[in-house]
Amino acid sequence: MGSVELRNVTFSYPGAEAATLKNVNIKVEKGQYAALVGPSGSGKTTISYLIPRLYEATKGQVLFAGSDVKEIAQADLIDNVGIVNQETYLFHATIKENLAYAKPGATDEEITAAAKAANIHETISSFPEGYDTMVGERGYRLSGGEKQRIAIARVLLKDPPVLILDEATSSMDTQSERIVQETLDAVTRNRTTIAIAHRLSTVINADVIFVISAGEVVESGTHKKLLKSNGLYSKLVNEQFKGA
Numbered sequence: 411m412g413s414v415e416l417r418n419v420t421f422s423y424p425g426a427e428a429a430t431l432k433n434v435n436i437k438v439e440k441g442q443y444a445a446l447v448g449p450s451g452s453g454k455t456t457i458s459y460l461i462p463r464l465y466e467a468t469k470g471q472v473l474f475a476g477s478d479v480k481e482i483a484q485a486d487l488i489d490n491v492g493i494v495n496q497e498t499y500l501f502h503a504t505i506k507e508n509l510a511y512a513k514p515g516a517t518d519e520e521i522t523a524a525a526k527a528a529n530i531h532e533t534i535s536s537f538p539e540g541y542d543t544m545v546g547e548r549g550y551r552l553s554g555g556e557k558q559r560i561a562i563a564r565v566l567l568k569d570p571p572v573l574i575l576d577e578a579t580s581s582m583d584t585q586s587e588r589i590v591q592e593t594l595d596a597v598t599r600n601r602t603t604i605a606i607a608h609r610l611s612t613v614i615n616a617d618v619i620f621v622i623s624a625g626e627v628v629e630s631g632t633h634k635k636l637l638k639s640n641g642l643y644s645k646l647v648n649e650q651f652k653g654a
């Protein structure tokens with residue numbers, strides 16, 4: 411369980427004329443950490459949508475644990491694939507409820523442990539109402555980084571075999587970047603991970619990096635190998651992924 415593969419995938423958004431993804435081949439083995447990098451608009455987030463079948467491939471196949479996702483019940487896919495991005499949806503309820511929704515019946519201890527591992531426990535505890543603070547619409551406004559850590563805590567509670575991380579483009583200060591990096595290290599361990607990365611630190615140690623440009627995989631391999639081949643990856647690295 412847990413491998414992810416895109417096989418000759420072409421994809422056009424409904425109503426769009428041009429294909430957003432063209433003949434994409436990506437294979438991530440169970441437990442591997444893969445990174446997707448490439449310029450803005452190249453199709454990285456779109457690739458992530460096809461895995462839990464939020465959209466279907468126009469041509470080709472998306473496979474989860476060796477099975478075509480079209481043959482897997484949507485509910486099973488949702489259970490098996492966790493997604494962390496900055497557009498984390500918080501419903502109008504307490505922080506505790508927003509976390510517990512990832513694992514119905516979770517105990518307070520489990521919720522606190524997940525929040526600690528996601529480096530958000532201290533922030534939550536600093537609020538006058540702590541875990542009972544109302545968030546979401548009309549509630550306390552968490553920052554993008556805080557929301558991302560709530561999303562990580564949710565994933566830890568849910569504990570899915572496959573994790574998709576769609577990093578925010580916004581630059582972070584070194585301190586926040588270090589916290590996020592430590593948090594992500596904890597959450598990606600022992601899990602098939604596909605990280606859409608805008609920070610070099612998330613990419614360097616990936617088992618495999620796929621470089622996406624204009625909807626195509628133009629290079630793949632490890633950081634070392636890609637740097638040597640002097641292509642788009644090394645160019646992006648030299649620009650520190652600016653605008654990627």
Ligand SMILES: Nc1ncnc2c1ncn2[C@@H]1O[C@H](COP(=O)(O)OP(=O)(O)OP(=O)(O)O)[C@@H](O)[C@H]1O
Binds near residue numbers: 424450
């Ligand atoms: N719902 C949609 N309908 C039509 N086109 C879309 C839709 N969502 C995204 N696109 C287009 O698909 C292309 C790829 O977008 P995508 O969000 O996958 O890029 P990305 O590589 O994740 O970029 P970024 O690094 O800025 O997040 C873009 O040209 C975008 O405008």
Ligand SMILES: [Mg+2]
Binds near residue numbers: 455456576
């Ligand atoms: Mg994106």
